[in-house]
């Protein structure tokens with residue numbers, strides 16, 4: 065970052081988001097960075113070409129557009145370096161391939177984002193990495209699972225779909241007594257509500273597809289590392305040639321400018337909906353870390369600055385046979401909510417969650433787990449729509 069940006073270091077979150085990553089003085093004063101489409105970068109002479117002594121050398125190694133986004137993410141994460149990848153899933157697979165080799169053992173939280181489990185159980189297993197899943201609430205007890213060849217411990221808090229909290233600092237403290245890297249998928253909280261590296265995590269993973277994008281139209285992932293892990297991550301990233309596209313990088317940086325405002329709205333609306341659902345007939349539980357009734361609530365309050373717009377509730381069913389029909393009736397009656405994967409966009413979404421791949425932390429048995437992403441619509445309209453779902457489910 066160029067001149068006179070010291071004031072930014074002590075600025076508030078919105079101020080930071082408005083001014084981070086790119087200095088308009090670097091490109092003729094235009095407020096936003098140029099979108100640079102590039103493979104080839106020209107050198108002034110053979111000597112410069114031989115020694116690669118210029119800032120940009122080839123499209124896969126970064127452009128002013130990708131640099132602006134990486135600088136903004138580094139600022140938010142407090143990281144030594146960030147790489148961009150084409151999806152949130154690649155933001156998991158790239159660091160795993162960076163830090164794991166044949167013969168290694170990796171510990172993966174059982175409430176992990178499902179496609180991460182698939183990657184571990186198929187490709188990593190085929191490459192000779194031994195995968196073991198652990199209870200999200202294990203805390204410092206992770207010590208008893210550590211082996212001499214454990215090289216990576218993957219965390220995600222709150223967990224996908226069921227929102228179990230993890231004591232990240234306790235886990236990182238134990239794991240760092242071994243020669244082992246701690247990764248965290250921080251997609252739910254974003255670095256605005258939780259900063260993994262401040263809690264001892266080495267590598268912070270983010271599906272920028274979600275809140276940074278904010279409009280359900282971009283796929284991108286970011287991986288940010290501390291000084292210890294950055295050289296290896298950087299090297300592996302350029303070895304694999306998995307880079308972020310210029311237009312997508314531009315859009316993600318643009319999304320970051322308003323992310324705190326959007327998140328604040330998601331946070332407040334989702335909490336209102338969660339409170340409204342709690343104790344409502346037809347709901348047996350609400351899984352939202354910001355609710356005092358939620359088992360991980362105290363940990364969330366201690367470590368997180370906010371909650372995003374995604375949580376689940378259990379739609380009660382008196383018999384197991386009724387779980388699926390009630391879930392389908394509920395979803396089919398919704399008109400405002402879309403039925404679709406992913407989240408982080410401006411629109412509300414609902415999903416009937418499948419937890420059949422869990423090994424240790426099984427899903428609730430007392431009904432259907434319905435995950436909601438509460439969008440930026442007016443919350444009164446969201447209530448009306450959810451009433452349609454409950455009426456349909458109750459009629460069965």
Ligand SMILES: *Cc1c(COP(=O)(O)O)cnc(C)c1O
Pocket residue numbers: 150151152153154177220224249251252271272273274283284285406407
């Ligand atoms: C969506 C998601 C991802 C993957 O992001 P994509 O860009 O859809 O591949 C990774 N982790 C978590 C927790 C997610 O919710």
